[in-house]
Structure formats: C-alpha cells, structure tokens
Amino acid sequence: MYTTFTVDCVIFGFYEGELHVLLTERNEYPFKDWWALPGFFVNNDEEMEDAVKRILYENTGLKDVFLDQLYAFAGLKRHPQGRILTVAYYALLQLDKTKIKLKPVTSYMRQAKWFPLNKVPDLAFDHTTILKQSVEKLRRRIANTPIAFELLPDKFTLTQLQLVYESILGRELDKRNFRKKMINYGFLKELDEVQKGVAYRAARLYKLDKRKFLKQFQNTITF
C-alpha cells in the first residue's frame, strides 16, 4: 500500500546531426559511478510535475524544461532495496539550450553529460529499459505529431529539420519530397534571413508559425 516514489527524466537534445540523451553519473550507492537517467525522490508535499523540474535542475542544472509523462515503472525488482515506483518523464530540448552549462547542484550526481543515442553505456537500475521505451514513443509520436521542432532553435533551415527527422526515424528521406511536404503543411514561416558563417551557399531560415501549427495538431475532442 505504500511505496517509495521517484521520478526519472529522459531528456533528448539534437546537435551535430545526432539525437542525444542527457545522463548523470551517480555519486551514491547503489550503482555508484554508473550512468543513469536524471531522477530522484519526490517530496511528500510536492506535486509530481514540480518534482520533475526540481530534480532535473538539481541533477543537471537545466531549467525551464517542459516534460511529458511517459510511463510508470513499479517492478518489485527495479531497485535492490525493494519496490521503488518511478514515473518517467521525457522532454525534447532545442539545440541552443544544449549549449547551457551542465552542472549538478547536488552531490548525489557527479556530472551530467550528453550521449549520442548509439553510444549510451549500460545504465543503472532499469534505466536502459526506460530509455528504450522513450525512443520508441518518440518514433511513434514523430509520425503523427511534428515534435521535431522542439529539438531545433527558433530559426532553422529545412536541412536541419530533415536531419532531425532522419535521426529519429533512423533512415534517410528524399530532400525534395521532404521540403514539399513541410512547406505544404503551411505552418512554416519563410524568413528573409539566411544562415551565416557557412562555407557554402547559405540556406534560408524558417520559423514555426505556432498559431497555424496548433490549429492543425491540437486534438479538439469534446467529451
């Protein structure tokens, strides 16, 4: 009837053409010195959503991240000391945010670091399972919802957007078809600006038109 209550965070970020996940190095037993998803105990007088934000900040130094609930894990064997229920949350971060300095403000974690998805080590507890489920959810969601924009800075090029799709889906897409499709959606605002500081033809920058975007993808279901 009673259980220890924790939350874990799966934070994705996109840079250098690759999808990354944010991990922390544990400084406490059990699993001392192992890499793990940022996570900790929820206080008794604290809303779960507040706890997630607090814990992510304490573990990594990241603030102002919007997280969605993924799944509740409650297996009796998750933790060596008996059942610990964890609710996993996940979030997608914009490229420029990933430049923010990562530094835990708690001694429970030694450091926080971005890992490319295919270079993630074995993780503490059942965090490998949790991460795996998050990636699956991401792939399912990108097919229906254009979550890709959450991984990019405000102004982005179509090639960057395509790279996000390709890195999440794990396959290459046709450039012409991709552009046609995105522009046809009608929620991209073409800017009068182009990229700067590149050693080749500079690409046009685009912005997400949030009004139109939400109109299309917000499920307005009446009960």
Added chain:
Amino acid sequence: MYTTFTVDCVIFGFYEGELHVLLTERNEYPFKDWWALPGFFVNNDEEMEDAVKRILYENTGLKDVFLDQLYAFAGLKRHPQGRILTVAYYALLQLDKTKIKLKPVTSYMRQAKWFPLNKVPDLAFDHTTILKQSVEKLRRRIANTPIAFELLPDKFTLTQLQLVYESILGRELDKRNFRKKMINYGFLKELDEVQKGVAYRAARLYKLDKRKFLKQFQNTITF
C-alpha cells in the same frame, strides 16, 4: 518520498451499438455511495500488473482481462487524506465477455455496472478526469491501430465493426468506403457463415486473421 499506491481500471465494452464503461458503486468512505472506476490499493509484495488484475476481479468479478497502462495520477489533492498515487490502466472487452455476471467479491464495492459513455454520472475522486483521458487515448489509438476488434466477439459482421468505429469516433462513416478499406487491409478472414436469428437478410461473418494483423501493426523498432 513515500506515497500510498493504488491502481484504477477503465474498462470499455461495446454492446447494443454503444460504447460502455464499467463502474462500481462504493460502499466505503470517502465517496460512499458514489460511482467510481474499479480500483484499490496495491500490496507491498505484489507486482503492479498482478494488482490490477486482482483488483478488477475483486471489484467486479471480471477475470482474464488484458490491461494497458494509461497514465499515473499523483496530485496532492486527488484524495481528501493526502496524496494517493494511482496508475490508471485501461482495457477493451469483447461483446460476449460483457455478458459475464458482474458481482464484486469485496464489501468495498456494492455493485458493478456498465454505463453508456454519455450516461456516466459524476464520479468519485478525479475519476471523471481519468475517464476523459482514457476516451481521448482510445480515439487517438483507433486512428492508428485497429483496436476495434478487441471490442467484438470472435466472429463479427462488417456492420458491427463499423458501429464500433462510429461509437468511438463519435461520427458516422460511409458504409461502402468503410467496407472497402477494411477488406483491403487484408487481415479479415471471410467465413462461410452468416448471422443467425435476425429478422432480415443475414450478414456474412468475418474473423480477424491475427498473423496478418500483427504483421502490419506491430512496430518492429530496433534499438
């Protein structure tokens, strides 16, 4: 760090052309005499998935139901006596199973009963919210996954199948288009049988070809 741990069940069933949900009448305070989703405390030495099945049985008499996790609710104000974390599960039941006698085997609940979705009363705790979220999930899922079959008996007519879609989506569909689409999917087996005991032309019966069905709709994502 510690919380009371419960599970709630949202059980959908389809009969008489309407989507129904299974509710129980509480026989205990708080919310005595209110209708609520079947749910109760998870034992400390019990896996969550086992607890859901046990509790559903104790509350309603239903057995052998496969439930999927929906969402974890942990608001501090969910329950008058402080935080109670609940993990909500949902399931779809086949028509013939809904004929099973409902009778709670615990004194916590006075009775269990099917309610058509649009005749659900105000529910105990935050169960109205939980139910609402389940229906939304159902609608989202039926667009991508043919979960409708879980609500029908083994052998069904195309009209029955269409009624399931219509009652979940809340709108009418074109008969010819619906049939073409379903038959084109290729996972329906046409049987040599027809309906019996109807006072009009008997409809052909179909069966789900599970092999073909799974091949199409099982996400095979490698990590």
Added chain:
DNA sequence: GCAAAAGTGTTGGTCCTACACCCATGT
C-alpha cells in the same frame, strides 16, 4: 409483399514516392 439491413462501383481529387540536375556561395 414488405420491412430491414446487406451488399456493391465509379469518379475526381489529394497525397505519396521515385528520381537528377543546376544554382549560389565561400574559399
């Protein structure tokens, strides 16, 4: 024979995929 639901095709529009070359820019 009539009431009730079963069953059936076509057309026009939209969207998807496959595919290869020229363009603009920085060095």
Added chain:
DNA sequence: ACATGGGTGTAGGACCAACACTTTTGC
C-alpha cells in the same frame, strides 16, 4: 574554379471521399 550543400518539377500509383440503388431474408 571548385567544393559544398541549397534548391527545384514531374509523372505514376495509392488512397480517400462522395454518392444511391439492388438484393436477400424473415415475417
């Protein structure tokens, strides 16, 4: 001038929505 990625169009096929009448059966 060359290397690099930016940017563009078309044709064929698949899928979708709209639309109304005939057939079968039980009573």
